[in-house]
Amino acid sequence: MRAALVADPPAATSADRRRWAARPGSCSSGAATALPFPVMVGAPGATIGARGRPAGKRTRASQRPVGGHVSQERFVTSITRQSEDFSAWYTDVVRKAELADYSPVRGCMVIRPYGYALWEHTRDALDGMIKETGHSNVYFPLFIPKSLLDKEAEHVEGFNPQVAWVTHAGGKELDEPLAVRPTSEAIIAATVRDWIHSYRDLPLLMNLWNNVVRWEMRTRLFLRTTEFLWQEGHTFHATEQEALEETDRMLDVYRRLCDEWLAIPVTSGRKTESEKFPGAVTTLAIEAMMRDRRALQSGTSHHLGQNFTRAEGIEFLDRDNLRKNPWGTSWGLSTRIVGATIMAHGDDDGLVLPPRVAPYQVVVVPIWRREEDRVAVAGAVETVLAALRSTPDGRAVRVHVDWRDDVSPGFKYSHWELRGVPLRIEIGPRDVAAGQAVVVRRVDRVKEAAPLAALPAEIPARLERYQADLFERAARFRAANTHAADDYDTFRRVIEEEGGFVMAHWCGAAACEKRINEETGATIRVIPFDAPADPGRCLIDGGAATDRVLFARAY
RNA sequence: CGGGGCGUGGCGCAGCGGUAGCGCACGUGCUUUGGGAGCACGAGGUUGCGGGUUCGAAUCCCGCCGCCCCGACCA
Numbered sequence: 001m002r003a004a005l006v007a008d009p010p011a012a013t014s015a016d017r018r019r020w021a022a023r024p025g026s027c028s029s030g031a032a033t034a035l036p037f038p039v040m041v042g043a044p045g046a047t048i049g050a051r052g053r054p055a056g057k058r059t060r061a062s063q064r065p066v067g068g069h070v071s072q073e074r075f076v077t078s079i080t081r082q083s084e085d086f087s088a089w090y091t092d093v094v095r096k097a098e099l100a101d102y103s104p105v106r107g108c109m110v111i112r113p114y115g116y117a118l119w120e121h122t123r124d125a126l127d128g129m130i131k132e133t134g135h136s137n138v139y140f141p142l143f144i145p146k147s148l149l150d151k152e153a154e155h156v157e158g159f160n161p162q163v164a165w166v167t168h169a170g171g172k173e174l175d176e177p178l179a180v181r182p183t184s185e186a187i188i189a190a191t192v193r194d195w196i197h198s199y200r201d202l203p204l205l206m207n208l209w210n211n212v213v214r215w216e217m218r219t220r221l222f223l224r225t226t227e228f229l230w231q232e233g234h235t236f237h238a239t240e241q242e243a244l245e246e247t248d249r250m251l252d253v254y255r256r257l258c259d260e261w262l263a264i265p266v267t268s269g270r271k272t273e274s275e276k277f278p279g280a281v282t283t284l285a286i287e288a289m290m291r292d293r294r295a296l297q298s299g300t301s302h303h304l305g306q307n308f309t310r311a312e313g314i315e316f317l318d319r320d321n322l323r324k325n326p327w328g329t330s331w332g333l334s335t336r337i338v339g340a341t342i343m344a345h346g347d348d349d350g351l352v353l354p355p356r357v358a359p360y361q362v363v364v365v366p367i368w369r370r371e372e373d374r375v376a377v378a379g380a381v382e383t384v385l386a387a388l389r390s391t392p393d394g395r396a397v398r399v400h401v402d403w404r405d406d407v408s409p410g411f412k413y414s415h416w417e418l419r420g421v422p423l424r425i426e427i428g429p430r431d432v433a434a435g436q437a438v439v440v441r442r443v444d445r446v447k448e449a450a451p452l453a454a455l456p457a458e459i460p461a462r463l464e465r466y467q468a469d470l471f472e473r474a475a476r477f478r479a480a481n482t483h484a485a486d487d488y489d490t491f492r493r494v495i496e497e498e499g500g501f502v503m504a505h506w507c508g509a510a511a512c513e514k515r516i517n518e519e520t521g522a523t524i525r526v527i528p529f530d531a532p533a534d535p536g537r538c539l540i541d542g543g544a545a546t547d548r549v550l551f552a553r554a555y
Numbered sequence: 556c557g558g559g560g561c562g563u564g565g566c567g568c569a570g571c572g573g574u575a576g577c578g579c580a581c582g583u584g585c586u587u588u589g590g591g592a593g594c595a596c597g598a599g600g601u602u603g604c605g606g607g608u609u610c611g612a613a614u615c616c617c618g619c620c621g622c623c624c625c626g627a628c629c630a
Contacts, residue, residue: 078591106621106622158628158629161628161629162628162629183630212630214628214629214630215628216628216629217627217628217629218628223630224629224630228630230630285630296630297629297630298630299630300630332630333630334630335630336630337630365589367588367589368588369587369588369589405588407588407591407592408587408588408589408590408591408592409588409589409590410588410589410590410591410592411588411590411591411592412590412591413589413590413591414590414591415591417590426589428589429589430589431589438589555630
């Protein structure tokens with residue numbers, strides 16, 4: 001885990017406090033590394049929140065004694081309910097939790113400090129796994145000469161409508177247009193031709209963290225933006241077997257990222273011909289279920305065969321003294337995964353973040369009225385902070401203390417719940433007197449008192465349990481919304497009325513797949529790897545199928 | 556690209572011929588603070604742009620521009 005984010009020192013001036021408080025993710029202590037947050041400002045004229053809502057009416061919630069039962073009351077009222085309009089809910093949450101903003105550029109977003117911190121934790125976890133599996137990070141250019149992109153026929157055709165071109169530079173028209181990379185297969189293949197001569201040069205295992213541009217007609221923050229951040233892995237192998245293993249291995253890395261870090265259960269499988277990456281032999285993907293029961297493709301891994309190496313004329317001399325084209329793979333996971341995290345866990349009160357990637361794992365809300373109370377509470381808070389920064393197992397907890405004195409404790413509760421902080425610790429004069437703190441879980445608002453002395457051991461354990469609980473909750477939700485359909489009428493009814501994943505038989509014909517999509521809006525998300533043998537008849541033409549495939553309406 | 560809608564302080568809106576107002580947010584002060592506090596005072600707008608009609612245009616007409624929503628691509 002990364003270093004703890006350090007809390008605001010109570011000694012800060014009130015103006016300082018406000019400034020820091022306005023930038024969650026900022027570190028105010030010299031001890032911790034200050035995250036470099038460029039403060040990006042939405043330019044004037046940007047359309048912000050075209051779908052806004054009237055500001056929340058302050059319904060003064062009745063006061064309740066500490067240690068009470070779990071409240072069903074809805075405290076955050078400025079967010080559209082999921083049940084009312086899931087898309088509006090999503091946009092509200094992204095904007096009000098200050099994850100991202102629209103920008104002056106159509107279809108492009110500004111990722112704000114809190115959103116970027118969430119992406120960074122996800123990215124760092126994945127980067128670690130990519131390195132553990134033997135890959136090195138590299139960088140390739142943003143611009144790709146047209147001639148390179150044109151070499152692989154299926155690739156060109158697939159990406160053409162989405163490519164942005166640079167035709168002028170230096171005050172004149174370029175001899176050859178440059179594509180703003182939609183992905184880097186072409187330029188990488190063209191470059192590594194000079195690096196690969198012998199089987200001894202293989203495998204070549206590379207990964208790039210970069211931005212790509214794909215011109216989109218309809219965009220959504222994080223889920224589909226014209227420019228997005230991602231990693232793209234590119235590898236070259238001496239045998240097809242090795243390339244196939246690599247494709248599987250990296251898909252499983254993505255599965256583990258979702259599983260262990262994001263608490264999102266995913267289904268791994270193979271894409272159909274119509275859904276595969278342009279230029280790939282096969283495409284594998286992980287699919288996750290969002291809380292509106294729709295599917296979201298969250299990561300893809302492609303077996304490229306020799307398509308790109310042949311197009312580029314990459315050859316190596318093998319052990320058997322024969323010249324061969326290497327086999328390639330590529331795999332990518334983007335900022336879309338942030339959208340997945342939001343939609344897989346969030347509720348009507350805002351974000352619900354998995355502790356392992358949450359910018360703040362714990363927020364402390366000190367409560368005081370008189371100056372003497374504040375001093376007493378500050379003492380207890382300092383003790384807790386020191387303990388959380390050096391827990392018994394040596395791991396630091398990312399904790400933030402909200403010392404703002406211009407908003408009420410109740411406001412702070414809502415503020416941090418909207419932002420999905422897993423645990424809230426409330427410490428007031430009554431707690432100090434009792435030598436305890438009140439700990440509240442974001443996901444279910446379960447509220448418990450815990451002795452101050454026990455917190456160093458308690459909090460990390462509670463965060464782990466919380467992480468596990470979130471995964472369990474998501475897995476139960478997915479199970480409850482996965483159905484089987486054995487005939488087309490049932491299928492249509494389930495897709496229409498229930499939504500979710502529908503497991504059904506498909507003969508493998510593109511025509512049947514197409515008809516289902518056109519008539520129901522559902523697509524084959526994947527042909528799952530772990531589907532049990534279960535022979536049946538295709539929904540459309542009755543053709544034989546050995547097992548079921550996963551259908552859903554998707555993002 | 557076809558259909559629908561909207562452009563008015565930072566955000567959300569009202570005003571629909573007589574020279575711009577409300578809520579939120581913002582600033583200052585006082586009282587507050589264990590589930591989104593209250594009051595008072597204050598600051599903030601060449602009404603998207605350009606033309607026209609009129610004594611007079613945010614308002615009516617024409618033309619641009621921009622954005623949003625709905626239908627064919629994608630991580």
